[in-house]
Each structure stands twice: as structure tokens, then as C-alpha cells.
Amino acid sequence: MEVSLVLERLSGGLDRLRDEAGEGTVTRRRLLTAVPGAAGLLVLGGAATAGSVSAARPEHTPRATTKPRTPPKESAPAKPPGLPTQKKPIFTLADYRRMSSAPPFPTDAVALTIDDGPHPIWTPKILHLLDKYHVPALFCMIGNQVLGHEQIAKTVVGAGHQLANHTWSHPTKLAGKSGPQVAKEIARAQAKIQKTTGYAPKLFRSPGGDWSPTVLREAARAGLLPVDWSTDPRDWSRPGAPAIEHRLMAARPGQIMLCHDGGGDRSQTYTALKKVIPALSAKGYRFVAL
Known part of the structure; x- marks a missing residue:
């Protein structure tokens, strides 16, 4: 009413x-x-x-409630794409160019690779020598050697050199191990090297040049090219600086030379390189990076 x-x-x-x-x-x-x-x-x-x-006023309806947005989970770092499995590793610069589609190297080119570091004494000495003669090198690093020598590993990258994966623990008979064992050796070293230096290796070297179809397959799955060498002075056995020097001086254009900065006393290697690097440069050889 x-x-x-x-x-x-x-x-x-x-x-x-x-x-x-x-x-x-x-x-x-x-x-x-x-x-x-x-x-x-x-x-x-x-x-x-x-x-x-009251009838004219619209009924109060509670506001729709929504669940708070859950922040998206951080995605894991993407794994590198796998590569075709190679039947054999890289032995020469010609092999490297064929497998990596890299630009042609100069006809007088040679490559220097240095294994088993980083080492607190010999790596810095060799770095100083390379810097003196403006020589690039490929340092094949062991994961558990980077552990504890992180600053030295960073110095290698800071000096402009390349890194290769040389397994986590340098097993002497990698070719006899199972696929999962090989994969673990590669993955642990890759993770440690990249986390420490910010550099993701593109190459893998099996300890002692011990290759098998399994090792080649796991390297390819990790997105790494297998690299070996064509000139071995056997400096790891410490045959004396003159013997190391003689074998390195026998290198020819297009070859990949092997030396070591880790694994023990490398004074003979260092002494030999002090003569070999300027001598090969005087012969007209040009050191190139991989």
C-alpha cells in the first residue's frame, strides 16, 4: 500500500x-x-x-572469486639438438670443415689443442706463452679439474680460447663403457664447464683417443662433434723436451696437434712449446682456432 x-x-x-x-x-x-x-x-x-x-532493488550477488594465478614454472634449459652420429672422429682440419661446415682454413693452417686441464701451474704459463705469440688454442677440459680451478677456466675463456669437453673424470677405457655411463661423463663435464665459464663446448675429445660406436653416438646425442688429433708428441709420457719439440716440428699444414697442460708435471711440454710456436710461425704456419 x-x-x-x-x-x-x-x-x-x-x-x-x-x-x-x-x-x-x-x-x-x-x-x-x-x-x-x-x-x-x-x-x-x-x-x-x-x-x-526492496523488490525494485536488484539482489546483491557475491563477486565471482578467481584463484590467484600460479606463476609459470621456469623451464629447464633446452638441450642442444642432437647431431648425426659420425663413423669416426675429426683428425684433420679438412675433417673438421667437412663435419662442421666451417669456412675454409688457410692452406698453411695448423691447430693446437691442449688436454687435461685446467692446472694451477701449467695452464697460466701456457696461456702467457700463447698470448705472447697471439696463438689461439683449443683447451680440452676435464670436468673434475675445472672443479676447484674455476678461476683458471674462466681465464682461458677470457683470453679468447675455445673449450672442448674431455669427460668428467677422464676414464682411460671410455670405449668399453655403456651408453648411460658415457652419457653421464659427457653431461657432467658439459654442465660444469658451461656453468663455470659461460662457454658451451661444441667439441668432445675422448680420453686417450679411445673411440667406439657408443662413444660417437653419445657425443652426437649431446650435440658435440668428436675431435681427435693427427700430431701426437706423446708429451704426456714426458719423453724429454727435445723429443716433444722434434715431433711437433714434424706437423704439416692441415694437422691438429696434441699437447697437455694437466695430468702432472708439464714442464717439458712448456719448454718445447716455447721453441715450437715461434719456429712453426717462422716457417709460415698459421695457428687457427677450431
Whole structure:
């Protein structure tokens, strides 16, 4: 019921009471019963009005709740794409170019590779020698040798040299191990070298040049090219600096030379390289990076 209608009825009722009072016919009982009735109409009118207002107001609907967004998980570093499995490793610069699609090397080029480091004594000495003659080299690093010699490994990269994966623990008979064992040796070394230096090796050298179809396959799966050598002075056996020098001087253009900066006392290697590097440069040989 509208408020205006209630008020109208109430007003009419009071007017009748006045008229009756004027005529002397209204009684006290009549007056008492009229007032509550009018009050009741007001109450009903208010309730009706409230109901109409309530009906007109849209019902409150709770806001839809959404679950908080879960931050995306960090994806693991992507594994390098696998490479075709090679039937044999790289022995010469021509092999390297064929397997890697690298640009042609100069006809007088040779490459120097240095294995088994980093070493706290011999690696810095050899680095100084290479810097003196502006010679790039490939350092084939062992994972557990990088462990504990991180700063030296970083210095090698900082000097502009390349790194190769030379397994985690340098097992002497890698070719006789199972696929998972070979894969673990490669993966652990790769992870340690890259984490320490920021350089991801692209080449893998099996300890002692010990290759097998399994080793070649696991290297390819890791995205690494297998690299060997064509000139071995056997400096690891410490035959004397003159013997190492003689064998290195027999290198021919296009060959890959092997030396060592780790695995023990490399004073003979260092002494031989002090003569071989300038002597080969004087012959017109050019040292190139792999």
C-alpha cells in the first residue's frame, strides 16, 4: 500500500472523529480504537513501501572469486639438438670443415689443442706463452679439474680460447663403457664447464683417443662433434723436451696437434712449446682456432 493512500485514510478518519466530536456523539472508547487503527495503517503502509523498494532493488550477488594465478614454472634449459652420429672422429682440419661446415682454413693452417686441464701451474704459463705469440688454442677440459680451478677456466675463456669437453673424470677405457655411463661423463663435464665459464663446448675429445660406436653416438646425442688429433708428441709420457719439440716440428699444414697442460708435471711440454710456436710461425704456419 502506498504511503499517500495510508495518510489519506488516516486523515479521513480523523476528520470523521472531529465531526462526531462536534456533534457530541464521539465517545472515549471510539477515540481510543480509532487511533491504533490509523497507526496500524501507517505500519502496513511502511512495510508495503519497504517491500516495493526492496523488490525494485536488484539482489546483491557475491563477486565471482578467481584463484590467484600460479606463476609459470621456469623451464629447464633446452638441450642442444642432437647431431648425426659420425663413423669416426675429426683428425684433420679438412675433417673438421667437412663435419662442421666451417669456412675454409688457410692452406698453411695448423691447430693446437691442449688436454687435461685446467692446472694451477701449467695452464697460466701456457696461456702467457700463447698470448705472447697471439696463438689461439683449443683447451680440452676435464670436468673434475675445472672443479676447484674455476678461476683458471674462466681465464682461458677470457683470453679468447675455445673449450672442448674431455669427460668428467677422464676414464682411460671410455670405449668399453655403456651408453648411460658415457652419457653421464659427457653431461657432467658439459654442465660444469658451461656453468663455470659461460662457454658451451661444441667439441668432445675422448680420453686417450679411445673411440667406439657408443662413444660417437653419445657425443652426437649431446650435440658435440668428436675431435681427435693427427700430431701426437706423446708429451704426456714426458719423453724429454727435445723429443716433444722434434715431433711437433714434424706437423704439416692441415694437422691438429696434441699437447697437455694437466695430468702432472708439464714442464717439458712448456719448454718445447716455447721453441715450437715461434719456429712453426717462422716457417709460415698459421695457428687457427677450431
